[in-house]
Amino acid sequence: MARRNAPEINAGSMADIAFLLLIFFLVTTTMDVDTGLTRKLPPIPEDIENPPEVKMRNVFQVLVNANDDLLVEGEPMLVSELRKKAKEFIIGDANNPNMPEFKLTQVPVLGNIPVSKQIISLQNDRGTSYEMYIKVQNELVGAYNEVRNEFAMQKFGKSYVDLEKLAETSETAAAQADAVKDVYPQRISEAEPKNIGDQ
C-alpha cells in the first residue's frame, strides 16, 4: 500500500512537437513535379554517304532564323499559325499533288489503311533562342496530338490521350493507341543547324 504508482508523464505536448516537425518538413520540402517535352534523338547514322531520298512534296519545311523568325514552306509565319498549317499537312489530301503521298499500310486493328508519308523537317540557326525553339517544337507536337486525338475520336470514340491512359490496364486500348500511332507516326526530323546568325 505504501508503494504508489509513479505519476504518468503528460504526453499531451508530444503531439505539438510532432506537429511542429511535420510543418517544418511540409514547408521546406518542395514536391515539384517535373514536366517537359519528351523527345527521342535520332542515333548517329552509320552511312552518311547515302541518305534516303525523300520527295519534296512529302516534306513540311520549318525554318527558324537567328532573329526567331519562322519560315514555313517558304512563307513567313507566326508561331500561332503553325499548328493549323502543320495539322493540314499531317492529315493530308490524296487529291492534292502538293500534299504528301499515301501508301496503303497494314495496321493492326484497323486493317489496310492509307498512311501519309509525311515528314516534318525542322531546321534552326545556332543563334535561335531556346524559347523560340521550344515554342516551335511544342506547336509541332501539339499538331500531331490534335490529329491523333481527332482520328481516335472518330474511329474508337475516345481521344488518343484517353486511350494512352487506358492502355496501362486494357489491352484493347493499348492496341488502339498503337494503331493510331501507326497511322499518324510522329516524324519530326531535325536538320543540323546552320550558322548564319553567328553566336
Place this chain on the structure above:
Amino acid sequence: MSKFKKKKSDGQPAISTASLPDIVFMLLFFFMVTTVMREVTLKVEIQTPKATEVDKLERKSLVSYIYIGEPIKALQGTFGTEPRIQLNDAFATKRDIIQFIEIERENTSEAERPFMTFSMKVDNDVKMGIVTDVKQELRKANALKINYSTGKTDKIVD
C-alpha cells in the same frame, strides 16, 4: 482514494489524445521519406520556357539533369555572362558530357539503363548553338531519350 472515485463519476470521460502523436508521427515519416531534397546547388540561372503539350517526368531516380544558362549573379565576376553547362555541382564543357553520361549509367542498374532519361533544363534566352552541341554529345554517347524541361501553360503567345 475517494478523490479518484469522485473524478470518475462526474460527466463523460475525456477522449484520449494519447494516440494523436502516433498519427502525426506517421504523417511526419511519410513526408520525410517521400520528399526528395534538392541535391544540386544551381550555379546557373534558369527560367525554363512554357509549353502546352507537356508530359510528366516519371521515375525521378532514372532522370539525370543537364543545366544550361548564364552563371548566377554572384559568379558572373569570375565566369562571365556567357551561358554555361552545369553537370551535378560544377560547371562543365561539352567534352565532359560523355563522361558524365557514362558515370550516370554506371550508377544505374543494368536492367534500368534503357529507361534513363536526360532532362535538359535550359534558360529561355540561351541560343540554340550550345544546346545543339549538347544534343550532339548525347547522340554520340547514345543517350537518345531526352526531355526538354518546360513549365505548363494553357496558351502560347507569339
